[in-house]
Amino acid sequence: NAGVTQTPKFRILKIGQSMTLQCAQDMNHNYMYWYRQDPGMGLKLIYYSVGAGITDKGEVPNGYNVSRSTTEYFPLRLELAAPSQTSVYFCASTRVGTDTQYFGPGTRLTVL
Amino acid sequence: AQSVTQLDSQVPVFEEAPVELRCNYSSSVSVYLFWYVQYPNQGLQLLLKYLSGSTLVKGINGFEAEFNKSQTSFHLRKPSVHISDTAEYFCAVRDNYGQNFVFGPGTRLSVLP
Numbered sequence: 001n002a003g004v005t006q007t008p009k010f011r012i013l014k015i016g017q018s019m020t021l022q023c024a025q026d027m028n029h030n031y032m033y034w035y036r037q038d039p040g041m042g043l044k045l046i047y048y049s050v051g052a053g054i055t056d057k058g059e060v061p062n063g064y065n066v067s068r069s070t071t072e073y074f075p076l077r078l079e080l081a082a083p084s085q086t087s088v089y090f091c092a093s094t095r096v097g098t099d100t101q102y103f104g105p106g107t108r109l110t111v112l
Numbered sequence: 113a114q115s116v117t118q119l120d121s122q123v124p125v126f127e128e129a130p131v132e133l134r135c136n137y138s139s140s141v142s143v144y145l146f147w148y149v150q151y152p153n154q155g156l157q158l159l160l161k162y163l164s165g166s167t168l169v170k171g172i173n174g175f176e177a178e179f180n181k182s183q184t185s186f187h188l189r190k191p192s193v194h195i196s197d198t199a200e201y202f203c204a205v206r207d208n209y210g211q212n213f214v215f216g217p218g219t220r221l222s223v224l225p
Binding site: 004031033035040041042043044045048050056058059090092094099100101103104105106 | 144146153154155156163202206212214215216217218
């Protein structure tokens with residue numbers, strides 16, 4: 001199993017540009033999450049999904065959108081990039097009943 | 113809503129010495145508790161978790177943690193650290209009915225030779 005994969009690894013955006021961060025898992029996990037990690041702040045939950053077609057907001061959803069059309073994929077969309085969205089983004093997944101989150105390697109995004 | 117405090121942002125310790133990384137949480141409902149480790153330029157990896165039962169939880173790499181409900185703490189310990197334990201450690205909580213994980217700010221453990 002590849003586990004949780006994320007693309008791209010690095011990206012530089014200009015203010016106002018849009019992009020999609022890709023996340024995929026091959027473990028057939030129902031739950032998937034998007035976090036952002038800022039220095040000294042730990043991880044903040046952006047959005048999560050408990051299954052295909054079901055998503056919900058986390059602590060810091062503003063400026064982001066998600067969709068979950070299949071179990072495997074959970075893309076995160078930035079519509080109008082802002083410098084405040086410069087961060088490292090992690091995708092994670094969990095199987096129902098286990099509470100163990102499996103994390104991807106992260107995407108480092110810089111908005112200039 | 114839950115919150116997590118990790119009072120020590122950095123902990124330097126010599127190799128083979130014991131270490132304790134502190135975690136305190138606040139919540140109005142019962143919670144599940146977790147410790148994750150993040151090695152440089154990697155994602156997070158679960159060290160251990162407390163869901164119920166024995167308050168002393170053993171995890172991977174020789175780490176253990178003790179849940180103390182009265183003090184709302186979940187401190188992480190290792191009796192003898194190695195250079196390879198150098199990493200950032202995150203405490204996290206989740207209430208027992210939702211999927212909203214809340215992470216602490218992290219503690220950077222540096223093991224010195």
